[in-house]
Amino acid sequence: MGYFRTAILLAAMTALFMGIGYLVGGQTGMVIAFLVAAAMNLFAYWNSDRVVLSMYGAREVDERAAPELYGLVRKLAAEAGLPMPKVFIMDNPQPNAFATGRNPDHAAVAVTTGLLERLSRDELAGVLAHELGHVKHRDTLTMTITATLAGAISMLANFGFYFGGSGRNNDGVGRIGGLLLVILAPIAAALVQFGISRSREYEADRIGAEISKRPLSLASALRKISSAAEQISNPPAERNPASAHLFIVNPLSGARMDNLFSTHPNVENRIARLDEIAARMGQSASGVETFEPAPRSSGPWASPQEGGWRRRGPWDQA
Template structure:
């Protein structure tokens, strides 16, 4: 089902791309946009994860890293029944994280240095479990492809704004400007429709993977506080990737509310607390026994 949704999304974004091509250069623009979109579909499917990681200057971490992060990811991946994903570190003070990859066999988890420095071991386990849930649910393909296409559509819309589009077409100048505004908004709306339901699902599955819903609930509250006051410069430069993060990383620019794809953090925390209450609130599963030594309490320094 996830692959069908991804294909449907790629078709919808291709249509938007072609519409902008028409506004720029008429029927010839449609043909050019179709060729470009076909190339982008292939590139997005095979390389969008690497593109997104490069956008955020994510650096790979090897086995036995000094943070103990790969050990934690390995243990939680076993809990989730997943192959070991690649692990990346992003050098930014904002606490946040995301997962990417077209399938579980080609997946990666990226966390920020701000996240590592502000969460306890239990909270970090909740975050990693949430990201692994996205991988297991195969959300990452549609999330990453959307990020690639949203950036491309925004770029083409800005290109159209610069050159003015085809002023002799039936839409006229007003219609051209409207399409240049609506196309990126449509891409953002697609992101929003996808993101809100999948975040709740990943929260539930993440709680199952780590064995304790309250670990993730506590992490979400702490990340929300940090993300609201600390800039993420790379995310601000590439707002089309905002839906991939566990908490919306954008707040510095007025346009950022257009990419507010996440459900309210308070609602997510309430759902996790309700889940914990239904489960009796006690840690379950093997996750707790797999916490790296020295990470049982307090932030990582």
């Protein structure tokens, strides 16, 4: 089903590219746009994850560089029945995370330094489980390709505005048409983006709660991340808003309403659903123990001694 949705998405993006190409350059422009779209589809399928990770300056870490984080991801991946994904850290003070990759065998999970510094171990486990939920549900391919192609459509629309014709050419759109391209093409791409991301966050929350068995810890993490994201900017995300839907919580300033033009459902709605899941699991807010992060003497995740938590959580080995 994931590959079918991706095929539909690529077809829709190709059609949009061809429509813009026709408006900009007539039949010739449409043919050129088709060839460009075909090349971009191939590139996006094989390389979109690398593009997104590079966009955010994510660096890959292993068990030696980040033993606590790596070990936690490994435990959760085993619990989910997934291959071990690659693990990345982004040097970014805003607490947030995303998953990417074309399938579970080529998946990656990326977290910000702000996330590692602000969350307890149980909360971090909930966030990582949510991202693995996207991997398990095979959302990452569609979400990552959407980020790549939506950004490309915005660039093409701007190209159409500046080079799309001056009104002397019947095949062109003129300055007014070019302005419409700038406005409508990114909106069309964004609508596809919004449509695929909102319901998937709810589903990833559900799967993440099942994997971590700590729905209330995930709810607590969402509340912390959302609050911090309102105060701490994420410059790479602001420069590349087409990738905002990848994150567990909207990294952009404003627009956190649960409506058509939001990349994410309202956080309180997500928390309410997690509360319902916790109730079905027989958990209550008062029965969940959290683990506060300890001050770190040097770089994040340098060693279990230089970081970690004051108390051992449920994902530590006994």
